[in-house]
Amino acid sequence: MKRKCISHNDRKMIFNSILEKLVKSKKIKLTLMLFMCLNAVFAVHVYEVVEVSFSANNKYNNPYMDVNFDVTLIGPEGKTYTIPTFWDGENIWKARLVATEPGTWNWSTGIGQTKDNGLDGKSGSFTAEAWTEAEKEINPNKRGFIRTASNNRSLEYADGTPFFLIGDTWWSALTRTYRWSSSEGVSNISFQDAVGLRKKQGFNSINIISSFPTDNIKGIWHKSTHGEKVAEDGTTPFQINGDDCDHLRINPGYFQQADRKWQYFWDNGFVIFLESVRRSEAWPNESSIEKDAFMNYTRYIWARWGCYNMIYSWLHMDEDQNKNTWSSMLEKSVSELGSMPYGQPRTAMTPHVGSHDYWNSNI
Secondary structure (H helix, E strand, O other), X not given: XXXXXXXXXXXXXXXXXXXXXXXXXXXXXXXXXXXXXXXXOEEEEOOOEEEEEEEOOOOOOOHHHHOOOEEEEEOOOOOEEEEEOEEOOOOEEEEEEEOOOOEEEEEEOOXXXXXXXXXXXXXXXXXXXXXXXXXXXXXXXXXXXXEEOOOOOOEEOOOOOEEOOOEEEOOOOOOOOOOOOOOOOOOOOOHHHHHHHHHHOOOOEEEEEOOXXXXXXXXXXXXXXXXXXXXXXXXXXXXXXXXXXXXEEEXXXXXXXXXXXXXXXXXOOOEEEEXXXXXXXXXXXXXXXXXXXXXXXXXXXXXXXXXXOEEEEEEEOOOHHHHHHHHHHHHHHHHHHOOOOOOOOEEEEOOOOOOOHHHHOOO
């Protein structure tokens, strides 16, 4: 379940507005009850997503590229996370926060990050409760984020429970090849039915690619899926101008429609193996500014979906030439972004295990 949270400032504005009306009506008991409710700390469970929204006051030519800011999240024992925000259309930015231990968590955007009063200086808090062991048995994702075990050879949940990955590959799962509730897509099975089937069969992971930017232009992968790797309503992940994909401008609608699939995966106990884009994309052949924007795109999908249990793959490096083609773009992202928001494992598929120390070490 994904919860929405409001900042202290917004809570105060709402409270003051309603309080004024209630005082005028002399409904004192109701006023006191409202005060207690609006000032109560928002309660969730650990590892549930708490979504915080921000409304920008300034106008931006390209919000996706022009504005990046972070939320600082601090736990009851001082554990601190730096969580990137993402643009969600119009003047809205969001942060998806996750408490990794029970107790009260405080968040803030700080002062002067964007010089936008609608984004800077915001703060809030929420209280996280622990799951019961029975609840963890039903959904192992409630055990916490996947991490590399101390032996550096296996994986485990945050509570130390071993995780043995049993996965299937649906690279285009976030697109309309897997329609939400209909079998009319190319896959001939609805997304929900496919998840239910694999869960029943004992799978706990699915390999997916975040988007296919140029599928509508040149077709990526098998011909039967050309033009189908878009959102269910046909929205493309990036803006398309004729035969050109503008890697500097996203369409939030594509990612919004994929959100419910991510939540459904989490609710059903799946840990996603997420890859950035398909290696056959022409992105490395674009202008330097568009190549540099690959880092911004990586940040975006981490900000939007990094709240869920996943293993992140920078790219499918199963052919030697791909490393040479994509290396500068990937190295920039690795250097500037570092770790994922909640420390999930990162990797890259390589053609010969052990032959590329650089990639094999990035987990």
